[in-house]
Amino acid sequence: MFDQTLLAPISSFLKCETPDEWVSEAIKPANLSIILRDHMLCELKAAQSAMFLIRKYAVDKESGVRLTEWVKPYEEYAYKRIGGLESLRGKSNVTKQVTVREGCSYGQELVDKMVLLIKEELHHFYQVMEIMKNKGVPYELIEAGRYAKGLLKHVKTFEPDALVDKLIIGAFIEARSCERFAKLAPHLDEDLSKFYVSLLRSEARHYQDYLSLAELISGKEISERVNFFAEIEAELILTADEDFKFHSGKPIK
Template sequence: MSALSGNNRFNARIKWLATATSDAWLQQAIENPIEVLIDHAHCERKAAGAAVQMMFRYLCEPGFAEALSPLAREELEHFEKVLAILKSRGHYLQALPAPPYGSALAKKIRRSEPGRMLDSLLVAGLIEARSHERMFLLASYSPDHELAKLYRELLESEARHFQLYLKLAQERFDKDLFTLRLKELADAEADIISVLHPEPRMHS
């Protein structure tokens, strides 16, 4: 596979992310479609759980339940969609060793409030933004037409998800604080993915 063109690279970039996904990740993902699909199912399941967990952690925060409950339902719908494709191809969920991505980002979340809320929203938003970027790449370059179609269908909702998390943060925190902390966490996220995980994962 040839390297991505500069134009497509630009289209795949998301302003919240500090760096673009590498050609090496795309090559790895395309060569291992089923393993990435299984991991994708786990990611959708975890995303639903994260939204529910945040909703209950901040149960009395105005606007959280109204925003996060529909998001969690949509993540589970995506999980079911990915699961259906796996089953149609003779596969099912299986345990996969997790890459360091999620746990490394979780360690960046401060433990005391209000920093914990801000960081939790920003980390969730960055994860969703990275998912959106990588689904765009898979939709554009996967030779498997069914999988390319799946990723195209998920793009709009994935964009809404990362925008929602960042909107919730922007509404609750000072602009300068929001901008500074987002940059810090985006830089940390970029550093985590700078070394390609040896096993193909959505967030390797």
């Protein structure tokens, strides 16, 4: 169904597989709405996180405003129900010209990788919107689960370590997304299965981009910090979680 070699590095990067209990819950028809709505919002949050990193660390003020305007229409739909498929069509393809902040040695590398990621995540957001419309799944905003917050609360408070931690966390979120798409794909209808398989390659690249940026910016060995977050991430995935979401832990029966 898909290239298993894509998953080999991800399987070795993650400390655990998604539990069968989560997969069993996720493929229930009654939970399709939660999976799709949460997935769509996860794509937006990924774009927002990348935009935040560029704005905070790599570009001038004017460029930051341009990036904010790029993401804003998607935020307005997600949080205020303003707009829709017609108003968002093609907006992810806009290439935003940004100016790297003077003196930022890693700025261009961060901008290049994160702008591409934003573009792809916003396109995926739109694709999930289309799937929801085709399947008659109404959109309603849902609250975020514990997963990302459970990782981010361990970010160091000083730079550049804080940025390195955020990039490592980004790598784990992308890698887990990729792993879960692969877990779900064989159990879904043909359209949704093909869509999730189509996402595997970009998600796998995103996790590698985050890791390479973390290594570049740290300027030192990051394996100890990667292992630290790997343990936390695995605990969030393997422990009981009463709030079922795309990145949640073991469902409570």
